[in-house]
Amino acid sequence: MILIFLSCLLLIPNSPGSALCPRNIPQDFNQIVVQYGREIEEFDVVTDDGYILKLFHITGNESKQPVLLMHGLFDSADTFVIRGKSSLALSLAEAGYDVWVGNSRGNKYCRRHVKLSPDLDKKEFWDFSFHEMGTLDLPATIDFILEKTSKDQLSAIGHSQGNMIFFILGSLKPEYNKKISILMALAPCVHLKHFPQYYTMTATLWPLISAWYEGLGVEEVLPNRSALVELVKFICKQEMFGYEFCINVIGAIIGDDPEELEADFLNVALEHFPCGTSRKNVEHFYQILMGPFAQLDYGMIKNRRLYKSSSPPKYKIPNVTMPVALLVGNNDLQSTIPDVKRLKHELPNVVYYHVLDRLNHADFVWGRHMQDYIVPVVKDLLNKFS
Template sequence: MFQSKVIITTVALVFILKSEFILANGQHPNLLHQELFSIEVGPNFTSLASKYGHPASQYEVITEDGYILTMFHLPGRSRFPVILMHGILDSSDTWIIRGENSLAITLANQGYDVWLPNSRGNRYSRRHVQLDPDKDVDFWKYSFHEIGYYDLPALIDRVLKETGAPTLTAIGHSQGNTAFYILGSTKPEYNEKVNVMIALAPICYLHHSPPPISTFIKLTPLVESIFTELNINEVLGDNTTAARIYRFVCSSSVISYPFCAYVLFFPLTGYDPTELEPNFFRISTKYFPAGISSRCLVHFLQVGHRRVFAQFDYGSEGNKALYNSTVPPPYDLSKVSMPIALLAARNDVLSTIPDVILLRDQLPNVVSYIVNPRSQFNHADYVWGRRMRLYLFPYIFPIIQRYNGVN
């Protein structure tokens, strides 16, 4: 049964690649009804924030390499800013779609000054001072390296400038943590600007990921060549064919839940239907996925395939030209001196316990390492879990209070 689910999931993910190829070449499959292409995403961040009693301010942040990022702000009475960095294929919406039970609203209700950025390429940050994401392939030539090297410094500097605070608290989910490891290792001066980084589902190594993730890791060269040959640069953005199909199928009816959750979603996050119930799952499809570059996905596969947390691999010739080496240089995690709290889970198939332990042993300033006691806790529960306030928040808030001088 497990093997058959892996095969079905793998086939479904291959279909995503095929769908992106259809869009990239301006073709729409005749068998699909035109209604499919009119499916819209849910209300935007500012609408949701107002709905839950916290009108949001919106900021534009321009990176050193010209990307225009959108960052939202939920003002609080606290003088301590907290920045929430979303994961791959996600956006700031992820921190708020659970409403009163979400982390962003819970922080705001407790008076924290909450900042919610969007990394380059997602629905809120699909802009550049010169490049058009719909016309210029160069817009999509980034991986999570650029998110850590360019996006985070610009975002952190803007928050500290707006608040006048000397440091901020960072909370990241998945790729949102990966970017901080890159920041701390490549721009060590930023370690002093983060009083603590709370890593939810820390992603750095992918040595122990089970199928179907390990299957794609083994096929890294093939996946990379498919993206290149089919000219696939943006993956699962709001206007891509694959994202529209996913939204149409998975938000439409009760019978879609068994397929979308059990075949497409849970194999990539860990099974936890108790916390990701059918009604909310259909809501989540209006917000996730939010788009990413294909190079981001390939970079993670490379890390798993080479078993080294290193910069993007451009091939021997490309590496020689860029790095003066035939292989990409590894990130020096010993330079990541900011205090880091690692929150892991046994049912997280993306951020596995052995991989988090490997990361823990290489970081020089791990101030807390917590394995969530709930056995079914999975990769998505950190941001979407129905009962986060019971089994997650009690581990987050004491750390925030400790590093912000709150008793």
């Protein structure tokens, strides 16, 4: 059933929102933060290749070293505030930390470019993966924050893909390792060799799915407010069966932990997730699911032109010398303990490693009791390394 669900999720092309669900406009990051009594600044960060990234700053603690939070795949800055007062970003701001929350190209806050349109210039605009997020988005964001705050370093917190891009940055632009006092890697995804078998089966179907998308001229995958997302929300909100069905499907994808993802909050989360990414980004993920943590494989001929090799170069994890704290959930089906242990042995400067009981992939940013198991650990690490 899960294989069918994952395949269908990707096969349904994008279209405007469904009439099945009323199109209530959810609060954006700014509105959520202001609702809890904090003031906020918004900035546009322009990358070297022209993408315009929305960066949020929760003001009031400017004397402290900045803390940058980066989201995962299909996600946005919203993920760090939708739990309200107990969310990671708002908890840290209330505790006196200078909180900055970034966005990667292609999500709902970053469908902008100095020249290209995401709807009219689809091939050009959506021609990126997490590689560009690590080599272009992240350095632009870090440099902007450090210049704005007149600081030499910042602390970082990543979730899932939000860690992967830091490892890519440290691997390919090692000068940035000195700009990060610590990376707190929540559920890091780098080696993806212990995913459930149905993920691997879906990966074998990806060439067909990708060709289907390409044939339809679709380059944006699972955008916010699409018909498919509205349909999922409609199903999950059905009182008789919706929550039970959805929580079981979610558990099979990211790990079972319904106590941390109650029905009312699930409805909130689905207003903010997924937020879209590129077809090429999904392709890159499936590539490392089936092979090594390496740059995108374009095929032998193009690889030789781009990389001077028939196969794409692997990212050099030993080049990532920034201090890293690895936090993994023992019920996480995406960032698994064996894969994170492998990462731990490859990184040269792991300063903290901790396995959290029962946590699945979403609990690190959405869990009902984050104040008990995530926030205290993050605060202790910030106090030690900031």
